[in-house]
Amino acid sequence: MRNFVSARAREIPPSGIRKFFDLVLTMDDVISLGVGEPDFRTPWNICESGIYSVEQGVTSYTSNRGLQTLRDALSRYIAQRYDLHYDSNNEMIITTGVSEALDIAVRAVVDPGDEVLIAQPSYVSYGPCVTLAGGTPVPVRCTEKDRFRLNPDHLAEQVTPKTKALIINFPNNPTGGIMSESDLKAIADIVIDHDLVLISDEVYAELTYEARHCSAATVGDLWERTITLNGFSKAYAMTGWRIGYLCAPQDLCDAALKIHQYVMLCAPVMGQVGALEAIRSAEEEKNSMVNEYRLRRNMFVAGLNRIGLPCHVPEGAFYAFPSVEKTGLSDIEFAERLLKEQRVAVVPGSVFGAGGEGHVRCAYAVSRKELTASLERMEAFLQKI
């Protein structure tokens, strides 16, 4: 029998966290800082509107682009909040999570042979999505020295005649780094000079703790060449509802829409109803969650630095990304031994690509009590190695 698995499927690596996942499942009393989702429940008014819609029989397909009411509300919301202007009829698609939005964005712009720059450390799916689209992922390293912002010099070094696109994600998973308007301006010059398309995953936009998020498409002339991705999972604790969105100028949006209609048809309708409620009336719930993350961040990052794991202050998302280099262990050894010896699960930074090695990702989307206990366990671990 032939090997039926396609070359592309063989080419993409399995997720680096799988091994940890399996190990954690065999252990009791683990404090997991490995979870990339909020620990809050979805605010009740959102749940209730989803339940009510199901009771009312709102269970069919929506238009490919998503519910008109949701797109209209979203278009107004992002204009007011981020000064981001997209027409709800032609420049916006509601997707099944940002994961789908990323996939269709990449497939809408990447041809075989194209190189796609990815600011790393990054979320694990960017590279594989590019590979599946026939492109070649090219990492651009963000370093702790730059507070994990994308350095324009590093970016320029990686551009070749084959480069088609740049994927960025700020506020960043796993580093918590953010990009200010002036940081983005420096990047914009390179993107425009080399005629690249920018894919900006801004799913953590609502989770910034000092400066308000600056959306890439609002900077300079980037709008006409930017695909903005965002979603409801992180800000409103709605990961399981699977609602994201893609915004882009009409030609790019139309291309993505064709792929979306063939592979997904539409995002789940109850999720869309919940998302509409989130925009309409979950502002206060969102703000109180963001505030709680900020308190936890302050406490946890101060704790990491105190016990001897140097950590820059993450200004967004809900991840701390301390360096473990001083321990003499690699990030993978550190994470494995910490899990086995003290039952604290963190994710080795190298899973997130270039620049991640020597660090571990700790999600502080867990209760303060667990954060305190995890710091105690980590301190005990550090004293023994």
Next chain:
Amino acid sequence: MTDERDLELLRILEENSRLSTEEIATMTSLDAAEVARRIGALEAAQIIMRYSTVVNWEKAGNGEVSAIIELKVSPERDFGYDRIAERLSRFRQVRSLRLITGTYDLQLIVAGKNMQEVSRFVSEHVAPMDRIRETATHIIMKSYKENGNTFFEQPETERLPISP
């Protein structure tokens, strides 16, 4: 005058008043002395009234009975409802007391060891008071939420132990 930082301290303490000054300091990025000074000032200004505990008495099984009492009151010239409210508020049995709009004027939450004690309190002390024209007593049968705290046991949400 309170500022944004004071309000933040109040929110933190309202949620959990047992946090230490040091813990609050690391959470808010203030130094511990500053936190202590601000809390001291909030206490002195009676903005922080006291530190108490939300108890699910039903679960503790002390058998206490509570009732909502609504009162129609004739207000006094120059004082309105304030003097009678103050008199009522002195009773140990009165846990909460509010002036409300609608059919009734004052609303009390009254607690007692048992139904007899509550009804005796209302009939002997509250109803006969001058200027009280009418009372309506509602015995509380079960409490589901008090001051933002729900008394339902919520199952732990199942999350994947590790996710990207």
